[in-house]
Amino acid sequence: MEEVDSESNNKDGVSEVAPALIAVHPLRSSVAVALGSDLRVFDLLAGCAVSLVVDDSVSGAAFHKDSIRAIRFGANGKLFVSAGDDKTLNIWSPLSSSSWRCISTVSSEKRISAVAISNDGSYVCFADKFGVVWVVDISGFDTNQPLLDKRPTPLLSHYCSIITSLEFSPDDRFILSADRDFKIRVTNFPKKPLNGAHEIQSFCLGHTEFVSCLAFFQAQKYPQRLLSGSGDSTVRLWVISSGALLDTCEVATKAGLLEANGSGKAEDHGHAVTDLCTTLDGLLVAVAIQSLQGIVLLSHNVSAHTLTLAKVVSIEGEAFVPTCLGYSPSARELWMITGVSGLPGSSHPSFARIRVISGIDVEQDAVVLGDDKIPGGEKLLETLQGTASVDENAFVAAAEAVKTAMCNLLIKKQYSSENRESRKKTRNDRKLKQ
Amino acid sequence: MPETEVKSTFNKSTGLPRKRFYRARAHSNPLSDSHFPVPISPSHVDYSLHFPHFFPGSSKKIQFADIGCGFGGLLISLATLFPETLMVGMELRDKVSEYVKERILSLRVANPGQYQNVSVVRTNSMKYIPNYFEKAQLSKMFFLFPDPHFKEKNHRRRVISPFLLDEYAYVLEVGGIIYTITDVEELGDWMKSCLENHPMFEALTEKELEADPVVKLLSSATEEGQKVARNEGQTFQAVYRRIVPSDQTS
Secondary structure, X not given: OHHHXXXXXXXXXXXXXXXXXXXXXXXXXXXXXXXXXXEEEEEXXXXXXXXXXXXXXXXXXXXXXXXXXXXXXXXXXXXXEEEEOOOEEEEEEOOOOOEEEEEEEEEOOOOEEEEEEOOOOOEEEEEEOOOXXXXXXXXXXXXXXXXXXXXXXXXEEOOOOOEEEEEEOOOXXXXXXXXXXXXXXXXXOOOOHHHOOOOEEEEEEOOOOOEEEEEEOOOOOOOOEEEEEEOOXXXXXXXXXXXXXXXXXXXXXXXXXXOOOOOOOOOOOOOOEEEEXXXXXXXXXXXXXXXXXXXXXXXXXXXXXXXXXXXXEEOOOOOOOOOEEEEEOOOOEEEEEXXXXXXXXXXXXXXXXXXXXXXXXXXXXXXXXXXXXOOOHHHHHHHHHOOOOOOHHHHHHHHHHHHHHHHHHHOOOOOOHHHHHHHHOOOHHHHHHO | OOHHHHHOOEOOOOOOEOHHHXXXXXXXXXXXXXXXXXXXXXXXXXXXXXXXOOOOOOOOOEEEEEEOOOOOHHHHHHHHXXXXXXXXXXXXXXXXXXXXXXXXXXXXXXXXXXOOOEEEEEOOHHHHHXXXXXXXXXXXXXXXXXXXXXXXXXXXHOOOOHHHHHHHHHHEEEEEEEEEEEOOHHHHHHHHHHHHXXXXXXXXXXXXXXXXXXXXXXXXXXXXXXXXXXXXXXXXXEEEEEOOOOOOXX
């Protein structure tokens, strides 16, 4: 019994670890980073840090008090949302280059694990830790006016599962939700979502571990095609209207992280896909995998419906395992961040490191930019990373901690049969037998 | 293993399994992470394991699902009433689903050619319905005497809830019917109001209920129903049809 307790205590410590997140403005005017409860923004056009303003005109508005788990720009870049473990969702107006105002704060009953904004900018959806997806109507908002008291209404639910990713389809016809129970649900997004979304279009089933991320192709040409990454170390390509699986790419094996025979794969959860990014033309997909120092580029063959390995872009010189990706279509840059907050027992409990790959294009060669060549230069790095220099060991420890936290959260706990029996020993029906 | 020991869990005269060896707690936690195998998708369900009489070689699909089938009373009655329809019971309690499995196997032996269309799986139907059935695959779903879960904080454990009805509507064909019955008035009201307020379900008319032979089985065929009848208790049923939602709501 004691063993079980100490184990679970240990886990609680690690599960407070939150990976660093990054989001790039769709028109590349700014870059936002979330590290723990801290939100940092840099304006690329003005070349300066953006200050975040929370004022009294919005009731209940405050900076985040606990780890931020999801950040996202709206499709046209007029909105930005952040949400996380403090059970609040902040909606920011990123119009001014010097300051962003928090125009609304929505409170949730449970911790928030994912957010999405409809492409027409009318609705914000978020998923809580109990598997319920909530919708907030933000249509007709004025960037200068705070939104009045917005309450979320429940939209749909995955029964007692953790939702890991939420996406609107490019045409806003569907809302997609992925969970730790290997499922991707495609639901018709109704005209009146405040009455709930009841009509399920399909389920995309095929992953054999938690689904960690979803991505549509940024090109409007393929509104039906969906990509998903998972703890089973694969990226899969789907047709959302039917839920049909078009292709499965064993990215970890292809990148040389796993033996091709797949032995020992079930026990080793070290190569989960953590994030996906698609390029403008829809021909390339960038994939971040745990334990891989760099990213994998997959090429998407549109007519053959396949995903094949294009190349592995390694990051030389440091243990850089990206925790989150952002893509700027106009500049063809892939923004990557690695970092962690709440790292127990370390001299640097929170830190982040940003790298950029330019030339994410079929015709060009991908180049990992040096710190001197990075857009925004030193000022950007200072704003988003902070100044503290962090040694190599901390990066390695951070990557391990992020991996453990993800496994603890999303993979079912396995108990030995003795352990299971001992947990049952206080049950009344067992007592009677003796 | 000595043969006799195995046989002793079966009734000598009928050859059926004896319930006393399959007693389990009346309730099971649907929120817990259990470790039974779950098919990755409906195409991964091995029909030849469940219906060896029909598979391989048939293209039939399961059309009836008894959710929380308990000791399987309803399934057994339906098996002979609809001999050409494949049906499956879903039960979360391991021992109980074992009992139903043994019961079906013995019935198949005792009645050659019969009961080949019925089977049981151990699963948490609240979580894994989409793993077993495709869109619009089912024509009937049964929820007979489900756990009432009185406390408000436990309402999310109820097997009929507004959110779960979305999933049931997904696996039911248009015109498919959902049958619910309970002896707990509060739960009866709850199930009725969930179904009534859902845009994809409409109630069957009195006439339709009378004409449906299955409705009579709801209270008479199951072990729970017989118990209620013995105690002269009341039952509350709600029978609804899956419809195409009107434009206003979708």
